[in-house]
Amino acid sequence: MQVRVLGCSGAIAKDCRTTSFLVDTDLLVDAGTGVGDLTLDEMACIDDVVLTHSHLDHIAALPLMLDAVGSRRTQPLRVHALRATIEALRAHVFNNVIWPDFESIPSPEAPFVSFHDISVGQVLQLGTSAPKLIEVLPAVHTVPACGFAVRHATGGAHWVFSGDTERNAPFWDRVNALDVAMLVIETAFSSREQALAERSLHLSPEVLADELSHIDPSKRYPIYITHTKPAETEEIMSQIETLAGRQVAGLAQRDIRWLKADGILTF
16 A cells, blocks of 8 residues: 655645555545645546545645536546534635535535545545545544545554544554554644643644653554644754653654655555
8 A cells, every 4th residue: 555645744835745645556644735736647547535624724625626527527526524623614715605516516416525424433435446444533623524544455553543533542452453654743832832732632742752652662663753843843843853862761672763754655
């Protein structure tokens, strides 16, 4: 399985694109601004999108992508998300005010997009040429949210993505029961902004360390840091490295890496 990192930033700036991952060629995990780096042919190959939540940095490119390739598709793009996320998209994006209602364009019988409810704990099978299993994981955020664990339907280890979250014991309970190839987890704010991180239900370096201490000590896999705010990325990286150097529980002896756009994760 291959995961192409289209965007992994918590906001935009030069060379900073917001959250989106392309799994193989046909599955998009979140639809942030990184989707804009795909060619029209690449976008047209995507059959399914799974969304962690409704915040703009995770859905911004979805309406634009539909506009770009909807007419080239023979079937609607299938968007899988929590019911609250779908309701937000219908009410605030595809409402014929912000953007056309592509559930009824070009016709209700043959629309550009179809929405499909998911729930935490559910396992989806998506993809045809290379079927994948996607388990919906719990997240704790300011809006209903989730994470995902993705693997090939035939077996193998999981690519796990936390989505946007703060402290989340049920997430670790489930992750510890999975065969994990790698974990992508957010750390949006520096320690200097820890109060803001807690208010907005994001992680900061100290809280990240505490969360990672929930990983079963026998489990070893790379941990990629994502969703850093561009103005704080270097500060966040430095603080995590300092905590790891001090052997702080959760970061000590862990393989911590920095996620970069345009990177390829293969497992």
